[in-house]
Amino acid sequence: MTIQPSMSELDSWRAKPRSSSAAPITVAFGDGIGPEIMMASLKVLLAGGADLDIEPISIGEHVYLAGNTAGIAPEAWDSLRRTRVFYKAPITTPQGGGYKSLNVTVRKTLGMFSNVRPSVAYAPFVATKHPGMNVVIVRENEEDLYAGIEHRQTDDVYQCLKLISRPGCEKIVRYAFEYARTNGRKKVTCFTKDNIMKLTDGLFHQVFDEIAAEYPQIENEHWIIDIGAAKLADTPEAFDVIVMPNLYGDVLSDVAAQIAGSVGLAPSANIGAHCAMFEAIHGSAPRRAGQDLANPSGLLLAGVMMLVHIGQGDAAERIHNAWLKTMEDGVHTYDIFKEGVSRQKVGTKAFADAIIARLGQTPKTLPSVAYAGSVPLKVPEAVPRKIARKDLVGIDVFVHSTTAIDDIAATMKAAGNDMYQLAMITNRGVKVWPNGAPETFCTDHWRCRYLAAPGKQFNRTMVVELLRTLAQSGVDFIKTEHLFNFDGTPGYSLGQGQ
Numbered sequence: 001m002t003i004q005p006s007m008s009e010l011d012s013w014r015a016k017p018r019s020s021s022a023a024p025i026t027v028a029f030g031d032g033i034g035p036e037i038m039m040a041s042l043k044v045l046l047a048g049g050a051d052l053d054i055e056p057i058s059i060g061e062h063v064y065l066a067g068n069t070a071g072i073a074p075e076a077w078d079s080l081r082r083t084r085v086f087y088k089a090p091i092t093t094p095q096g097g098g099y100k101s102l103n104v105t106v107r108k109t110l111g112m113f114s115n116v117r118p119s120v121a122y123a124p125f126v127a128t129k130h131p132g133m134n135v136v137i138v139r140e141n142e143e144d145l146y147a148g149i150e151h152r153q154t155d156d157v158y159q160c161l162k163l164i165s166r167p168g169c170e171k172i173v174r175y176a177f178e179y180a181r182t183n184g185r186k187k188v189t190c191f192t193k194d195n196i197m198k199l200t201d202g203l204f205h206q207v208f209d210e211i212a213a214e215y216p217q218i219e220n221e222h223w224i225i226d227i228g229a230a231k232l233a234d235t236p237e238a239f240d241v242i243v244m245p246n247l248y249g250d251v252l253s254d255v256a257a258q259i260a261g262s263v264g265l266a267p268s269a270n271i272g273a274h275c276a277m278f279e280a281i282h283g284s285a286p287r288r289a290g291q292d293l294a295n296p297s298g299l300l301l302a303g304v305m306m307l308v309h310i311g312q313g314d315a316a317e318r319i320h321n322a323w324l325k326t327m328e329d330g331v332h333t334y335d336i337f338k339e340g341v342s343r344q345k346v347g348t349k350a351f352a353d354a355i356i357a358r359l360g361q362t363p364k365t366l367p368s369v370a371y372a373g374s375v376p377l378k379v380p381e382a383v384p385r386k387i388a389r390k391d392l393v394g395i396d397v398f399v400h401s402t403t404a405i406d407d408i409a410a411t412m413k414a415a416g417n418d419m420y421q422l423a424m425i426t427n428r429g430v431k432v433w434p435n436g437a438p439e440t441f442c443t444d445h446w447r448c449r450y451l452a453a454p455g456k457q458f459n460r461t462m463v464v465e466l467l468r469t470l471a472q473s474g475v476d477f478i479k480t481e482h483l484f485n486f487d488g489t490p491g492y493s494l495g496q497g498q
């Protein structure tokens with residue numbers, strides 16, 4: 001069971017009594033090292049002057065094991081909806097299948113579309129390969145391959161849908177520029193793979209260009225993700241704020257935290273219009289639990305982001321500067337302790353006390369931070385959608401077959417008529433009919449594209465008619481995709497080699 005401080009213990013940590021306007025926050029103490037680092041963090045936040053009304057909730061391993069597959073108790077949602085701010089320690093996901101990711105559930109249910117992860121090097125006090133690194137990755141949090149819509153379609157082929165929406169792109173890209181503006185950042189970079197995924201990543205890039213034009217005072221650039229990732233790993237000093245779709249952001253934000261120095265130092269904020277969640281990026285480190293060893297820095301710095309978010313910039317500044325001074329003074333937990341650089345190896349509690357002892361001080365070598373009087377960032381909403389003219393021009397019919405391509409083509413061609421005709425067959429996206437290459441490796445999964453005959457109009461009745469014909473011919477079709485033009489522009493990709 002979770003170990004939590006009593007309300008009187010929390011009150012004893014406060015620099016000043018809780019005011020009537022104290023900000024309500026929901027707190028989860030988590031599993032493994034979670035309770036220790038949460039208590040250390042709350043102690044520092046309250047001693048630093050944070051005015052918080054703390055509502056504890058139950059999440060994590062014991063909730064999962066009690067039969068709740070989402071890992072969060074039903075009544076916890078009420079607290080999150082009431083406070084709209086969630087300060088969360090890491091949890092342990094039980095081994096074995098059937099347990100849904102608590103983070104994904106909370107983020108998506110409460111619409112936290114933006115994941116903000118700063119990765120900062122603290123050279124020369126914490127070992128790093130990149131002393132000048134100070135990068136913030138803004139990761140889209142709700143879409144992309146993380147919609148979790150997967151299907152097995154044939155013996156050979158499995159599919160995961162990558163969904164990217166215009167409102168999703170607009171919200172995250174605008175958030176990245178607003179973050180840069182509010183935090184005095186100079187440049188926003190976008191990473192996508194739009195040379196391959198021209199529609200989905202292409203939309204992300206296009207929206208980036210549109211919104212970048214509204215922020216002429218902030219430099220902007222786009223990198224293809226592969227070379228961008230290589231550059232980030234090699235020369236992170238070249239970047240400032242980087243915005244990217246969900247999967248790329250998930251991978252690269254961990255890379256960025258690791259090359260900055262330590263995953264144990266990195267905070268993360270999940271922001272939406274209705275709720276925001278603040279946590280460390282690391283997990284519950286069960287092997288370190290209960291030993292007063294863990295580094296609370298990632299969670300504490302997430303707490304600093306939370307204070308800025310709720311308009312308590314003064315306390316955030318005092319706490320962050322005291323933490324920087326503690327780093328500089330060489331008071332380090334085991335994970336970043338280095339002989340010759342560090343001066344004192346401390347446990348979780350002593351580390352928190354060392355920060356508290358430095359409240360009011362600022363670092364001498366590391367740059368200090370300034371949040372006092374800062375205005376909390378306004379969470380952007382998507383602009384109303386533009387309705388395009390949508391014309392159905394054809395259909396892709398996906399077929400499961402182990403027959404030779406010429407036989408498949410003959411059957412599929414015969415299903416066409418003077419209104420619509422078979423235009424192309426691809427296998428995993430590569431055109432194999434007409435005029436396929438004999439070297440192309442083929443699976444049992446074929447995409448057969450029908451388009452309206454020249455001068456004819458395709459419609460939904462023809463879809464039904466075509467599928468009936470194919471069913472009568474014994475074709476094992478497994479999925480269809482309608483082909484639309486939007487305001488005359490094709491809303492579908494060409495076959496590779498077409």
Ligand code: NAD
Nearest residue numbers: 090091092093264281282283284285286288294295296335
């Ligand atoms: P982990 O991040 O817990 O640990 C990885 C390594 O880093 C371990 O060697 C650990 O000792 C060390 N470490 C992590 N945080 C530290 C800290 N604050 N101070 C000192 N050392 C620290 O990753 P893992 O071992 O893969 O996962 C353990 C559990 O955490 C799993 O159940 C996993 O599902 C869960 N997890 C939870 C979250 C979350 O709640 N947000 C995130 C990631 C993993």
